[in-house]
Amino acid sequence: MKFLFKILKDFPLYLWSGWGAIGSIFLFIALWDAGHQYYGSLVLPSPLETFTTLLGMLQDKEMQEAIQTTLTRAGIGFGIAVILGTSLGLLAGFFMTASMMSRPIVTILVGMPPIVWIVLAMIWFGMGDETVVFTVVVASFPIVFVGSLQGTRTLDGDLSEMARSFALPWHMKFFDVYFPHIFSYVFPAWVAALGMAWKIVIMAELLATSDGLGASLAVARSQLDTAGALALVVIMIASLLFIEYVILEPIKREVELWRS
């Protein structure tokens, strides 16, 4: 509770530090407009046109549903990846054999291009929610797994010895000695996995479904609706920026205050 309060208290200061970021976004938009004046609307619609299309889209019922669908798929996939990845990573970290056995599997999972998973999933599950969710899970799972595994494997033996010398009961050992260390590895992994989930969900939708943001993007492409496509891209990027910088980053800062 105290913790939550502190995050809220430091929040305005954090936002203030975002001026630089906003400056760079405006610079980017200026360059974009220059590109538009050079190449013309068909290749690169102006920012103004894009944002007007975007506003129209956001009021559109169908588009709201599409965003909802995509969010749900990404959320479910990410949730499964987090639960599976964190718990299996912990298990693997605590047992030497398991951690050695899991290494090649992780390498394969990380190295496999997501597009391959999409193709396989389309064969296994057909066109639909399962394919998208499956791909999201497979793509973000290894990131979480590795974070959790490393957090567990790098636990400080000296501190556990100290915990033993004070005869800490198991719940204190877990929450005061192990958890903060593991969490400092797992949380950034969650953030990375969330970014991955968001990218993959769009790609999978584009190829394997008829609804959601990805599918809308496919439609925009087939109709050569460049402004619409760009507006969709803006939605995707804006939601990612929002989640990452407004929700996750302040939490991360507080959680890692103790780090030098």
Added chain:
Amino acid sequence: MEKLEVAGLTHHFGFTKILENINFTLQKGEVLSIVGPSGGGKTTLLHLCADLLDVTEGRVHNTFASSSFAFQEARLLPWKNVLDNIMLGLLACGEKRASALERAKKIALRFGLEESDFEKFPKDLSGGMRQRVSFARALVTKPSLLFLDEPFSALDIGLKRELQNILIEMIDKKEISILFITHDLMEAIRLSDTILLLKADPGHIVKAFTYKMPQKQRDDTFVYQESAKILQDSEIIATFELELK
């Protein structure tokens, strides 16, 4: 009667013999110091006595009701502030948070930490402050046996003396027994009933020095005289490979 008995203790790390045939007994209310060269196995011996390492040869028999350990490095939890670190042992014994906090504050002030330090994380403390927090964490639980592994090595002489006086006060009241490791012979003479000299390769005890005078009555003259005497001792010279001028 509480006591710590060590008999025929030998220890190996891999194929290297670190300790050989260590024997001593620490009675309740006594202070037993171990001095010896760096790398001689003192920390290892202390860990064996505190049951932090498994005894493979020989015997360690500890009947003290409670004990705590101040490590050579501070070993503070980096994600907890000064007070929370000090409270750790108290909370582990099931003490309520509010009273644990009170006791932690009291001992922190007594150990020369300031109120502005209470909320700091270990990364923002100086080496000596960390050591004091670690020492406070060990002492705040009022253990009947205290294992100290060079707890004063990073402190200036004033602070060192102050903390030694706190220990001497407790020794005088027979509140505590201490197994003490130090590099500082004067410190050992000021605090101990018995000093064991541990010679390296493998670590074995070559000599014991006993001091009968109660710690509280030992003044600087006594400590200087005894230090001068002990520095002339041939075993000490051999163990520390002192060059005599």
